[in-house]
Amino acid sequence: MKVELVNLTKHWGKVVGADSISLEIGDGEFVAFLGPSGCGKTTTLLMVAGIYKPTEGTIRFDDQVVNLLPPKDRNIGMVFQSYALYPHMNVYQNISYPLRLQKRPKAEMRERAQKVADMMGIGDLMERKPANLSGGQQQRVALGRSLIKEPDLLLFDEPLSNLDARLRLSMRGEIKRLQMDLGITSIYVTHDQVEAMTMADRIAVMKDGKLQAYAVPNEIYDQPRTRFVAGFVGNPPMNFLEVEVTREDGDYHARAEGLDLVVPTERGEKAAINGKVIMGIRPENVSIGDGGIHGEVFTVEPLGRDDLVDARIGDLAIRALADPAHRTRMGERAPLKFDTEKVQFFDPETERSLLWN
């Protein structure tokens, strides 16, 4: 099923939940709503679910406007961060509840619930109460319950946030696989950029109720439309430096106190606007090696594969990912090498990208 949001807005008095969100989700697509808490992603999701009524704007399912359709008539499934299982019902009753509401015959309920439970790997827990299940098992029950009525649209509200790190990793893969196999259009709300990057076909980045960017993960990562998107996606986060870009002898230079970098012409020419601009460069594009600009090493955090080095050039703080072989130590001076191929530039006023708009 296709989903289309047009200027979708929700506010309570003066409090804005979602501000004019417009996007389209293709049939079978997996879309992540990504943003910090309070950015409006859950508000938007609950409007799609029919729990909140939009203040303005339109929600379409396959060209049918569903703004006023109650949740029970939308044929959707939803998984919550808190699992939201019914504590007085056992696993079987939880999973089969949507069918019970449809007044399906007992035998059919039993059969379909068993099938879904087996698919989720909880087929032997049918008689247990939710209180006697682990977090991961509870989340599987919740998933099973959302799938049993074969919904046209699946909604996930931070479903993995309450699980421990290792389980989160494996569930991430399972949900992704399940969604691909079943081909159900899905919206996945998360504040975890790794989840969004790894699972989604497209990511909608939101902030303060507004849609910041809506694109495939690589485009979000390599061509961030706003400074917020650039800073929010990617871990460790992107470095931002205030620089001035000028053209000298055919090359474009980005300069700040103690720093002079040659940047690629096609990027530099868009940033040479007579004045300060914000330059963004990811830590993986800054390394430690001979011929770099010397900076003072403030902290070193060994991550195993890399050392995350926080260095200072004058007043500029720069995070770099260094090869552990360099044995960078805190307090010493080290040469920082900048790979400017993927450097980003943003307007300091509007914080919009100078490269991708």
Added chain:
Amino acid sequence: MTLRQKLGVLAPYVLLVISVVPIFVGFLWLVINSFAVRTEGLLPVGGLTLENWSFLREPPFGRGYPSIWRVTFNTFLIAMFMTLFVVLVSSLAGYALSRLSFAGRKPFLSLTLILHAFPGVTLLIGIFFVLRALSLYNNLLGVGLVMIGFELPFGIWLMKGFFDNVSWDMERAALIDGASRLRVWWQIILPTIKPGIAALAIFAFISGWNAWLIPKTFTIGAGQQATLSVYLQNFQGDTVMVQWGAVTAVGLFQLIPVAIFFVFTQDLLLTIYAGGAKGGT
């Protein structure tokens, strides 16, 4: 364990026992006195007797007065009626106040709180006129309705508190699963706040069973409409000697169901003071 530590462990028990003793002695006296001709302190004087319990066989005030069984039935009827209505109305109103946003919600909440704190005695005369106008004076139905009215503010606030503790997600999940609002209330929310419902039911029943002021005010004497508390008062007339033996026996008789009830439900009652049930999972 040093002496100091031992004292530390014992001290709370000693304090609790000391504070409970007077109450316990009171109940003990009640039991002893109901089987004694006369008592001096806790000691029965003049032998034991079942005479005080004769009210179980025949009406003690002669013909025209209802039997104890009739009165007990009245009391039971009022208490049950009250329990059912208070639970039903409170759980619906509490849900609405907790979950729905509608015009006048806030004023309504404050108003119920004020009503809860309002001394009911001051309303008696007003209610008398209302009941008389509705021909419900000296009528069990009238008494029941007034008692429900007095109990509702407490019940509504209590239920609202329990509903507030139920997670929104669970309710949303049920709506998305395909349930209507009313069904969510009945099949999902109510079962998770069972302890709250049970506690309110017990409170309502006990307060209905023990009620005295309202039945006394809105029924005439010890007529066919009397309840146990009112009936008990007839033993303390102005013109005859108070028959303490009979008073204690009837008092004990009234106490029995409540005591039995309490033994089985005290765990549930405590949930109210513990600040409501744990919502969700």
